Amino acid sequence: MSDNPEETPPYKLVYFDIRGLAEPVRWMFCLAGIPFIDERVPLVEWNEAKKRYSEHVGQLPILYFDDQELSQVHTVMRFVARRLGFNGLTDMDAARADEATDLVYDLRLCAVTYRECFTTKTPDIVRHTVFRDFKNEPSQKKKEPMRKDLLNVHIPKYFGKFEELLNTSGGKYIAGSVLTYADLAVANFLDVATEMIGPDVLDDFPGLQELKDLVFALPPIQQWCANRTLAQGYSSTG
Incomplete structure (x- = not known):
């Protein structure tokens, strides 16, 4: 997250409160040192919360950036990989x-x-x-x-x-x-x-x-995993 509370990170990732399929996206931001908002939707709230994402066919993750939105996990993952340099050399x-x-x-x-x-x-x-x-x-x-x-x-x-x-x-x-x-x-x-x-x-x-x-x-992933606790409302399983 940004060190300056008045700055809004350019990326916001919305996903469930699990590792699931979007954890590599979080890791890429950490490895690149890019601040991002890590918004998590508790699984117990999903049946109601999914109504808010009907324009994305009721699915997560969603990546918000530069007044734009992207959905579908592999689309988000590959977009972030290309932007941050995790897409290979060829x-x-x-x-x-x-x-x-x-x-x-x-x-x-x-x-x-x-x-x-x-x-x-x-x-x-x-x-x-x-x-x-x-x-x-x-x-x-x-x-x-x-x-x-x-x-x-x-x-x-x-x-x-x-x-x-x-x-x-x-x-x-x-x-x-x-x-x-x-x-x-x-x-x-x-x-x-x-x-x-x-x-x-x-x-x-x-x-x-x-x-x-x-x-x-x-090291960035070590630190991320060390901070990944259930007390933060995040499930380490799955």
């Missing part, structure tokens, strides 16, 4: 970053298909809350089919692809020779996966473990 880097980030979203959609395995209070935004809903589901019996398929089918397939992209680009970053928004999107998802399933989910993917460690060791 057109192919940018395409690979898009590819990896779309794969993260696809993996979330895979989990959404297991709706019988968890209860959600916000079905219209379940793609954002699916892992939070899954973790909060009290019935281990209900959760088992989703957990089994994630571990045996979806995680190996998608994490294997992430490692392939990582190795193709040199083994440090997932889309070229510099940090891109895709590294942030993948690392954020890996953190959610290790929290939800267990730290051993990355045992067969050492490259992804190194990528996750690299991203979370970045």
Whole structure:
């Protein structure tokens, strides 16, 4: 946020009070040292609050800047990446970053298909809350089919692809020779996966473990995560 209370940050990001899909956008602002308003809509208020965003088909995130508005998570993410320098050095880097980030979203959609395995209070935004809903589901019996398929089918397939992209680009970053928004999107998802399933989910993917460690060791992200507490009205899960 701005050090001068009289200055209004040029960006305002409106999203749910979870990490979800928009956390990499917050991280890009932090890494670039760009002040922004981080407005969070509590999930418990969403059924009523979504009426305020009907012009955006009742969806978040929304990015406000220069008297303009953008919606749709990948549109917002890529716009911020281009503006702040997290889109790679070449057109192919940018395409690979898009590819990896779309794969993260696809993996979330895979989990959404297991709706019988968890209860959600916000079905219209379940793609954002699916892992939070899954973790909060009290019935281990209900959760088992989703957990089994994630571990045996979806995680190996998608994490294997992430490692392939990582190795193709040199083994440090997932889309070229510099940090891109895709590294942030993948690392954020890996953190959610290790929290939800267990730290051993990355045992067969050492490259992804190194990528996750690299991203979370970045000082601005370390500071962001240290300040990310439930007392601030923010859920660290999902």
